[in-house]
Amino acid sequence: MKKIVIVGATSGIAIECARIWIKNEPANLILVVRNLERAKPLAADLLVRSPESTVEVLACNFINPSAISDMVRIIAKESLIDIVLIAQGTLPDQQDCENDLLLSNDTLAINGVSPCLFAEAFANAIQGQTRGKIAIIGSVAGDRGRKSNYVYGAAKGLVARYVEGMQHRFAASGIRVSLIKPGPTATAMTARLRENGLKCASAASVAQDIVNGIEKGQAVIYTPKKWRLIMFIVRHIPAVIFNKLNI
Numbered sequence: 001m002k003k004i005v006i007v008g009a010t011s012g013i014a015i016e017c018a019r020i021w022i023k024n025e026p027a028n029l030i031l032v033v034r035n036l037e038r039a040k041p042l043a044a045d046l047l048v049r050s051p052e053s054t055v056e057v058l059a060c061n062f063i064n065p066s067a068i069s070d071m072v073r074i075i076a077k078e079s080l081i082d083i084v085l086i087a088q089g090t091l092p093d094q095q096d097c098e099n100d101l102l103l104s105n106d107t108l109a110i111n112g113v114s115p116c117l118f119a120e121a122f123a124n125a126i127q128g129q130t131r132g133k134i135a136i137i138g139s140v141a142g143d144r145g146r147k148s149n150y151v152y153g154a155a156k157g158l159v160a161r162y163v164e165g166m167q168h169r170f171a172a173s174g175i176r177v178s179l180i181k182p183g184p185t186a187t188a189m190t191a192r193l194r195e196n197g198l199k200c201a202s203a204a205s206v207a208q209d210i211v212n213g214i215e216k217g218q219a220v221i222y223t224p225k226k227w228r229l230i231m232f233i234v235r236h237i238p239a240v241i242f243n244k245l246n247i
Helices: 012-024 036-049 065-078 094-099 101-126 150-169 188-195 203-216 226-235
Strands: 002-007 027-033 054-059 083-086 132-137 175-182 220-223
Touching: 002 012, 002 101, 012 027, 012 036, 012 083, 012 203, 027 036, 027 065, 036 054, 054 065, 065 101, 083 101, 083 203, 094 101, 094 150, 101 132, 101 150, 101 175, 132 150, 132 203, 150 175, 175 203, 175 226, 203 220, 220 226
Parallel strands: 002 027, 002 083, 027 054, 083 132, 132 175, 175 220
Antiparallel strands: none
């Protein structure tokens, strides 16, 4: 069975990815979470869906480098890792971040620094393998800074640059590193935005794109795929025009 590690396993997208993986074939799932109690119903659900799979839930402090290092060392010591999905994140209001530096700090840490630290720890753990895949959820928000979400976007921009470096590091190996760039997705993170009329893709469809992209070893996975073109346009709007837009 494939050994699949999911960090931030209780996020909406991560849950759907886990369900797809065990639907395809039994797997050895390791769910890394911040809250064990929150993860127990998920573990039970996955085992009902795939009794032949194994599901282990581990709690970790997501912003403590030593805790991350120790956790990854425990996970990696028993057997080779096939897939790592790093999926934790929060989406606070931009205005709240502007008015609260502690919230800004937490937003940058959990959305940017934490995924990078986990990615580095797993990269070091599997660098001796002949194969293996690491996928990190970034966001289309990381493609260009916008006044509506630049704290969150800056964190995801950090993830994007970090992944590029890791891809360069492993280019000559059998290790593949993927950056996932979802557009707005219908999860708990976007509930407030959806109440205000934001249209979102379903978590299930986004997860299917992610699973397919990881399987193919894609370097960048935009999902839904239309966001590749949308963000290409956004990135190339001249600043003199861009700065007049209310986006």
